[in-house]
Amino acid sequence: MATTTKEISIGDMGARASAHQDELQGENMAINVGPSHPTTHGVLRLMMELDGDLIKKCEPVVGYLHRGDEKIAENMTYNQFVPYTDRLDYIAPLANNVAYAMAVEKLADLEVPPRCAAIRVMVSELARISSHLLGIGVYGMDAGAWTPFMYTFTEREKLYTLFEELTGARFTTSYTRIGGVARDVPEGWLQKVSDFCDQFLPILEETCNLLTRNRIFMDRTEGVGVISKEDALAYGITGPNLRASGVDLDLRKDRPYLGYDQYDFDVPIGTTGDCYDRYLIRAEEVRQSVRIIRQVIKSFPEGSWYAEDAKKIYAPQKGKILTSMEELIQNFMIVTEGPRMPEGEVYFEAENPKGILGFFVVSKGGGVPYRLKIRSPSFCNLSILPKIAPGLYLSDITVLLGSLDFVMGECDR
Amino acid sequence: METQESQVGYNSKVEGDVIVTKVDAVINWVRKNSVWPMPMGLACCAIEMMGVAASRFDISRFGMEVMRFSPRQSDCMIVAGTVTYKMAPVVRRIYDQMADPKWVVAMGACASTGGMYRSYATLQGVDRIVPVDVYVSGCPPRPEALLDAMMKLQKKIEREPSFKSLNKETEEKRIWA
Amino acid sequence: MSELIDSLQPRFEGLEPRPSSDHPAMQCPVGLLLPLIECLRDEFSYSLLCDVTAIDWEEESPRFSVVYHLYSVKEGRYVRIVTNCEDDENPSVPSIVALYPGANWHERETFDMFGIRFEGHPDLKRILMWDGYPYYPLRKEFPLAGIETELPDAEIAEETKAKVLPAPMMGGPFVAADGSPMSKSEPRAKDQSWTEWKKKEALGGNDLDK
Numbered sequence: 001m002a003t004t005t006k007e008i009s010i011g012d013m014g015a016r017a018s019a020h021q022d023e024l025q026g027e028n029m030a031i032n033v034g035p036s037h038p039t040t041h042g043v044l045r046l047m048m049e050l051d052g053d054l055i056k057k058c059e060p061v062v063g064y065l066h067r068g069d070e071k072i073a074e075n076m077t078y079n080q081f082v083p084y085t086d087r088l089d090y091i092a093p094l095a096n097n098v099a100y101a102m103a104v105e106k107l108a109d110l111e112v113p114p115r116c117a118a119i120r121v122m123v124s125e126l127a128r129i130s131s132h133l134l135g136i137g138v139y140g141m142d143a144g145a146w147t148p149f150m151y152t153f154t155e156r157e158k159l160y161t162l163f164e165e166l167t168g169a170r171f172t173t174s175y176t177r178i179g180g181v182a183r184d185v186p187e188g189w190l191q192k193v194s195d196f197c198d199q200f201l202p203i204l205e206e207t208c209n210l211l212t213r214n215r216i217f218m219d220r221t222e223g224v225g226v227i228s229k230e231d232a233l234a235y236g237i238t239g240p241n242l243r244a245s246g247v248d249l250d251l252r253k254d255r256p257y258l259g260y261d262q263y264d265f266d267v268p269i270g271t272t273g274d275c276y277d278r279y280l281i282r283a284e285e286v287r288q289s290v291r292i293i294r295q296v297i298k299s300f301p302e303g304s305w306y307a308e309d310a311k312k313i314y315a316p317q318k319g320k321i322l323t324s325m326e327e328l329i330q331n332f333m334i335v336t337e338g339p340r341m342p343e344g345e346v347y348f349e350a351e352n353p354k355g356i357l358g359f360f361v362v363s364k365g366g367g368v369p370y371r372l373k374i375r376s377p378s379f380c381n382l383s384i385l386p387k388i389a390p391g392l393y394l395s396d397i398t399v400l401l402g403s404l405d406f407v408m409g410e411c412d413r
Numbered sequence: 414m415e416t417q418e419s420q421v422g423y424n425s426k427v428e429g430d431v432i433v434t435k436v437d438a439v440i441n442w443v444r445k446n447s448v449w450p451m452p453m454g455l456a457c458c459a460i461e462m463m464g465v466a467a468s469r470f471d472i473s474r475f476g477m478e479v480m481r482f483s484p485r486q487s488d489c490m491i492v493a494g495t496v497t498y499k500m501a502p503v504v505r506r507i508y509d510q511m512a513d514p515k516w517v518v519a520m521g522a523c524a525s526t527g528g529m530y531r532s533y534a535t536l537q538g539v540d541r542i543v544p545v546d547v548y549v550s551g552c553p554p555r556p557e558a559l560l561d562a563m564m565k566l567q568k569k570i571e572r573e574p575s576f577k578s579l580n581k582e583t584e585e586k587r588i589w590a
Numbered sequence: 591m592s593e594l595i596d597s598l599q600p601r602f603e604g605l606e607p608r609p610s611s612d613h614p615a616m617q618c619p620v621g622l623l624l625p626l627i628e629c630l631r632d633e634f635s636y637s638l639l640c641d642v643t644a645i646d647w648e649e650e651s652p653r654f655s656v657v658y659h660l661y662s663v664k665e666g667r668y669v670r671i672v673t674n675c676e677d678d679e680n681p682s683v684p685s686i687v688a689l690y691p692g693a694n695w696h697e698r699e700t701f702d703m704f705g706i707r708f709e710g711h712p713d714l715k716r717i718l719m720w721d722g723y724p725y726y727p728l729r730k731e732f733p734l735a736g737i738e739t740e741l742p743d744a745e746i747a748e749e750t751k752a753k754v755l756p757a758p759m760m761g762g763p764f765v766a767a768d769g770s771p772m773s774k775s776e777p778r779a780k781d782q783s784w785t786e787w788k789k790k791e792a793l794g795g796n797d798l799d800k
Contacts, residue, residue, distance in 0.1 A: 035503050036453060038482040043455055043500060063718035064500040065456055068532030071727055075734050076763050090457035107611055153467035172457060172552060233637050236692035247663065254666040336766035344611035347659050347670060362645055368765055375641040383695040409456050412718060498754045499720045502743035505750060531757040533727055533736025542750045
């Protein structure tokens, strides 16, 4: 029987694949990290195109928490709008209250007395500690570490107790009014803050020890999501994210308000601008905030907690209202028509924990603003995502979002 | 194990290790003690919900610390925060994906009625798109209030006619008391 | 602070100072906007774009003004630039995305809220409201409570029979009119949508949990 042999050469799969690369490449996979997802920063939707695991395009869709704050502001008096400012950056509400009150006071060129300024500084710094603690805790949780979340939340609960004693509410405080703060510091509160600071620093060190030199955390965050100086400034990034990229911009030092220039503190500046740097900057800012708080307590001035000569702006005390006619009329006018502000336009920015929160107030006189624009730091921080996300892997997105530390209440207003 | 409807007459010397009760009681007991919430954390109330899950107001003692963000694996959707019109279809879709039996807790003023946001973009209450079982008031509600609401939900689950619905094709009307 | 404006006025015809309570502010004609901002960015080191927004002046003409805030990191100073849109019906200004990439989202938001088109913007679409929302919310004639439209998702709208309804204002928010005689200035809603109250159709959950 004649046998025939035929030689067939197939080659290995790799060689065949590379010969047909264009056909096998296929399309990019469109994936939707939907508005409801486990990163606890809120309702952000990411429409991404992936090539396998590599992100090719990333487009964030915001607006799922747009509640119409700016339109509401045009219909409310200045004091009635304070609760809405709480819910902007709802992790550090006191800082928003302070920023808003200062912006409106600028319209009337009103200076608050030193005690009120000291209270506002202390409250802003406590809010900064609270916000960064949540940022660090949740960042660890996003990266997979559950314990820092528990530790930081316990510390935040202690802060909530302090806020509750001062303002009446755990976190949505609505503490400031135009011309001052709502009520004075209660007896013994300063001592409690001082005790909190003393016991807090060792716990902060313990929490940071879990993350700072943690091999897994460092591998996940170092070199990921690098934002260059030029990019950061061009896209309007502010706050710890900008300082991590190496730009020295801190409004507390560059344009001091509320007497920040009398306190001695450092501003940490990063070198590489990656996620690890952003985490380190937040941890260091917490320590600096504790330093500021200690100085405020030591030099806490006496005096009034509201601007007493601003008769048409800050309502008089309850005792006077119920007994004297003029104070009654003043209170009525301020509550129904709002604090009388002159005509004009102001733009004031404050250094909030998330970045620079700005308020642009246009007033045509009277107690209701004509236009109120809120310049939110998270809105601008998120706009850089389409630029830095491509080139990362899908699992780096959680780390990147956690490091940017944005909050959607502020982004969408 | 006693519920309001079951009469457990149990004498261990007579009956030994056997309890006689209704099927409803057993099913509801199992369901209420392991309600796995699906946190629809949208705004500030989500922070209080995270506070409930943390160590001071431990929700784990009720068996509810499993806050998986997967609708297929959860029983109760806690809508925490303002629902805007843009987000409303998303909330409804996730509700539709949850498996029966499912409950909804509207946490906070914004989820119950729209809260202080009476504006063009806010859904005035999540009960316009999903049926709600328990409303929690507060802005934000204290964590204890949320725990109280979960306990009320547990009492509501106790009274459900679960056995009948297992046999029928369509579910019986739930108790709206 | 008007040194800045004094040094710029000879180079840009039509630039005028604008009254402001705090930072130096300039009124700039639309045609000069791009060269002015480029000059501010390059020569005067205003490297950070803080904000882009707009104001609706209602009855006045020109109706819309676009406001830019710039900040100089080196010197710690702000400047405000205000441009009036020439057309009241279809307002538009040139886009500064080429100068500051961060203006991309700000301009989208201004378009979303006011309907001001930015010429040269790479992708001008709504950002805070959903695509397909027919109105511009921050215009003064748009009521706070909103106008009835459809939900963004047609399937869900059919399933739940829900719509985008005007919010029940119930007479609030309570603000007294300013300046008028006391007897007339009772606190009442500035917005006239206070007599309607839409009953919630989904009460009782009867249709929904089938």
